[in-house]
Amino acid sequence: MKISTYVKSFRILLLVFILSSYHSFAQDENTSGSDGLSVEAAVVSKGEQLFSGNCTQCHAVHEQVVGPKLAGVYERQSVEWLISFIKYPQKVIESGDEYAVALYEKYKQYMPNHDFLSDEEIKSILSYVKAKTIEGPPPAENVASNDSGTTGGGQQSGFNTNLLLTIIGLLIALLIIVMIAMILMISVLSKFIRKQGDLSEEDQEYLNQKFKFSTLLRSQTFVTVVALVFITFAAKATVDGLFSIGVQQGYAPDQPIKFSHKLHAGFYEIDCKYCHTSVEKSKNANIPSANICMNCHNTIKTTSPEIQKIYTALENDEPIQWVRVHNLPDLSYFNHSQHVKVAGLECETCHGEITEMEVVQQHSLLTMGWCIDCHRKTEVNVKNNEYYSRLLEAHQGNDPMVVEDIGGLECSKCHY
Numbered sequence: 001m002k003i004s005t006y007v008k009s010f011r012i013l014l015l016v017f018i019l020s021s022y023h024s025f026a027q028d029e030n031t032s033g034s035d036g037l038s039v040e041a042a043v044v045s046k047g048e049q050l051f052s053g054n055c056t057q058c059h060a061v062h063e064q065v066v067g068p069k070l071a072g073v074y075e076r077q078s079v080e081w082l083i084s085f086i087k088y089p090q091k092v093i094e095s096g097d098e099y100a101v102a103l104y105e106k107y108k109q110y111m112p113n114h115d116f117l118s119d120e121e122i123k124s125i126l127s128y129v130k131a132k133t134i135e136g137p138p139p140a141e142n143v144a145s146n147d148s149g150t151t152g153g154g155q156q157s158g159f160n161t162n163l164l165l166t167i168i169g170l171l172i173a174l175l176i177i178v179m180i181a182m183i184l185m186i187s188v189l190s191k192f193i194r195k196q197g198d199l200s201e202e203d204q205e206y207l208n209q210k211f212k213f214s215t216l217l218r219s220q221t222f223v224t225v226v227a228l229v230f231i232t233f234a235a236k237a238t239v240d241g242l243f244s245i246g247v248q249q250g251y252a253p254d255q256p257i258k259f260s261h262k263l264h265a266g267f268y269e270i271d272c273k274y275c276h277t278s279v280e281k282s283k284n285a286n287i288p289s290a291n292i293c294m295n296c297h298n299t300i301k302t303t304s305p306e307i308q309k310i311y312t313a314l315e316n317d318e319p320i321q322w323v324r325v326h327n328l329p330d331l332s333y334f335n336h337s338q339h340v341k342v343a344g345l346e347c348e349t350c351h352g353e354i355t356e357m358e359v360v361q362q363h364s365l366l367t368m369g370w371c372i373d374c375h376r377k378t379e380v381n382v383k384n385n386e387y388y389s390r391l392l393e394a395h396q397g398n399d400p401m402v403v404e405d406i407g408g409l410e411c412s413k414c415h416y
């Protein structure tokens, strides 16, 4: 073989290398990693429901409860292992599996069998765990452990982006090192070949050619590859950007008074409706007036500077300027009483575990897709509702009657 053939195949190798490292980048950007767990919103929200229905009494993602905290569990064991463990924990422990036995020794308790869950359902739970792990601990935790209280919220995405940037940085560094090594190899090799002498003219030409940037720019392969890489990134950024316009999931602004739902609705178990009095009666759930606070705070913690703010507001006859968290655009119509009173939905379904939140944050996407998705899946609540009971009788077939069947997907229902 001639040297030129070597050089050519070497170039192809280099191209393949660059392409494959680009591919591994793209993988990191992708929603599902090597563990095959998708973090798509639909899967995650299904997983979340299953998790809160079956696992929350013993597990949390970022805290140890009765069982271990589940953050990153999909990295500790393979997904297949986790599926079999979650289905039949006792069996796995008794089979002598080292990891499972160690867990059991630590917790001295068997977790119940979950053989009623399908593999897909367990995977969606793990997807939820993964999404929560990536998101990091909720801002409520930060506030609780930080007395100065300057940590607001809405920064959970920081971890994710930082990790991605680190990975990209490392990959680029690796690429540069490999390129330097290759250039060194080329120069050593060409020196060696030159010493051998006895070369054909064509090979001489190859050896003596200097690397010129303009040749590289004129190389069609190079230009195509660079253009492709650029277009892919640009397209992905544009699509992501367009889909996230106005989406404020996780939004948790600092409030003028450090009012905690975790304390009031969680620890003291004050009913949501004690404060949000209109939630069953009207379209809007009201924010309570300072008078409602005063039912208790005219005697409780009266000297606290935070409570003093309530007094000041009342004395000056000024409302407390709470920062609005949830906000649908004006073009859409949403009614609380329909969902809470008629449909009998729990606040947590849409707002998440408010009773755990030090600072309220937007739990759901609040996009049109989110509304529609639930209307496709959720059955109409026919209990104590004569009209719906009759409708159900008239409803043909054996499928359950979901919101879609009563017109829940009609544009005019949600749009003025």
Ligand code: HEC
Binding pocket: 050, 051, 054, 055, 056, 057, 058, 059, 066, 067, 068, 069, 070, 073, 076, 077, 082, 086, 089, 103, 104, 105, 107, 108, 109, 110, 111, 112, 114, 125
């Ligand atoms: C009654 C309490 C209880 C319930 C309910 C429960 N678990 Fe567990 N879980 C445990 C305990 C305790 C362990 C520690 C292992 C042991 O001792 O068996 C554990 C361990 C695990 C582990 C391994 C953790 C690790 O660090 O490797 C996973 C994964 C897990 N549970 C997932 C789930 C999922 C998913 C659900 C809901 C479908 C669930 N568990 C429901 C108590 C529970």
Ligand code: HEC
Binding pocket: 255, 259, 261, 264, 265, 270, 271, 272, 273, 274, 275, 276, 287, 288, 322, 323, 324, 325, 326, 327, 347, 348, 351, 354, 355, 359, 360
């Ligand atoms: C003691 C009174 C009180 C109780 C009880 C209470 N809340 Fe609130 N809630 C407030 C106040 C005050 C605000 C406005 C300040 C804030 O956002 O933290 C608020 C805000 C909210 C918001 C965000 C509103 C927005 O701006 O979009 C939601 C959602 C909410 N509460 C749900 C609940 C749920 C669910 C419960 C029951 C588990 C509950 N609240 C119990 C007083 C209360």
Ligand code: HEC
Binding pocket: 257, 258, 259, 260, 263, 264, 268, 270, 275, 288, 289, 290, 292, 293, 294, 295, 296, 297, 300, 301, 304, 305, 306, 307, 310
């Ligand atoms: C049903 C009774 C009740 C109502 C209504 C109520 N609170 Fe409280 N609040 C409490 C209790 C109990 C505490 C805990 C006091 C303690 O730590 O000793 C508390 C604590 C607080 C604190 C923490 C004070 C501190 O310095 O630690 C703030 C702030 C607060 N409430 C704000 C409000 C606001 C704002 C409202 C009206 C939206 C409100 N509360 C309505 C019972 C109530």
Ligand code: HEC
Binding pocket: 272, 273, 276, 279, 283, 284, 285, 286, 287, 326, 327, 328, 329, 334, 336, 339, 340, 345, 346, 347, 348, 349, 350, 351, 366
């Ligand atoms: C089906 C989903 C869903 C359920 C269930 C639900 N909410 Fe909401 N909530 C929303 C949406 C969507 C908004 C934003 C509404 C808007 O911007 O017009 C919202 C907004 C709010 C607000 C801010 C004020 C407002 O009306 O815009 C409060 C407070 C609130 N919800 C409390 C509650 C409480 C308390 C419950 C339970 C009794 C509850 N929500 C149940 C979806 C829900």
Ligand code: HEC
Binding pocket: 328, 332, 333, 334, 335, 338, 339, 342, 343, 345, 349, 350, 366, 367, 370, 371, 372, 374, 375, 378, 379, 380, 381, 403, 406, 407, 408, 413, 414
């Ligand atoms: C957690 C599930 C869930 C979510 C999320 C949800 N809905 Fe609904 N919605 C329901 C149910 C259940 C009903 C049926 C209520 C009834 O029985 O009339 C309903 C009914 C409605 C209706 C009345 C439909 C009719 O034919 O009478 C409107 C309008 C509506 N929803 C708007 C919205 C909008 C807008 C959103 C998103 C911001 C939303 N919903 C999110 C469950 C949901």
Ligand code: HEC
Binding pocket: 246, 247, 328, 329, 332, 333, 366, 367, 368, 371, 372, 375, 408, 409, 410, 411, 412, 413, 414, 415
């Ligand atoms: C269950 C309630 C619901 C139904 C049914 C519904 N929409 Fe929407 N739609 C919404 C909500 C909520 C938003 C606001 C979403 C946001 O802010 O991201 C929205 C936003 C939009 C927007 C603005 C796009 C944007 O991203 O801001 C358009 C256009 C739209 N809907 C058209 C339609 C059409 C056409 C139909 C009938 C085929 C329809 N919608 C049915 C709830 C609904």
